Amino acid sequence: xxxxxxxxxxxxxxxxxxxxxxxxxxxxxxxxxxxxxxxxxxxxxxxxxxxxxxxxxxxxxxxxxxxxxxxxx
Numbered sequence: 259x260x261x262x263x264x265x266x267x268x269x270x271x272x273x274x275x276x277x278x279x280x281x282x283x284x285x286x287x288x289x290x291x292x293x294x295x296x297x298x299x300x301x302x303x304x305x306x307x308x309x310x311x312x313x314x315x316x317x318x319x320x321x322x323x324x325x326x327x328x329x330x331x
Contacts, residue, residue, distance in 0.1 A: 268293040271310065272319030273302055278331060279320045 268286070270293055272279035279295075286293050298304040299319040306317055314321040314330035322329040 267324075269323040270295045271298040271304070271313070271321040271323070273297055273299045276300075276319050282320050282322065 268291060270279065270282055270286070272282070272295070274280070274283075274295070274297075276299060283293075283295070296304075298310060298321075304310050305314070305319060310321070311317055313323060313328050316330060318331055320331060
């Protein structure tokens with residue numbers, strides 16, 4: 259959807275071919291909410307890095323970040 263770097267913008271960490279990420283993207287599309295998706299997981303890596311693990315200690319995708327709020331599966 260959107261790639262604007264607005265403060266507090268909704269960010270989804272995860273790869274497009276993840277079924278669980280697709281569910282989140284479908285929901286956001288239905289709600290017509292702008293978001294930025296960041297590739298993470300499998301071939302993209304990143305989900306085992308300390309910054310990602312500080313958001314999601316399970317190291318799985320998706321992870322949703324909105325300002326200071328973090329929601330992981």
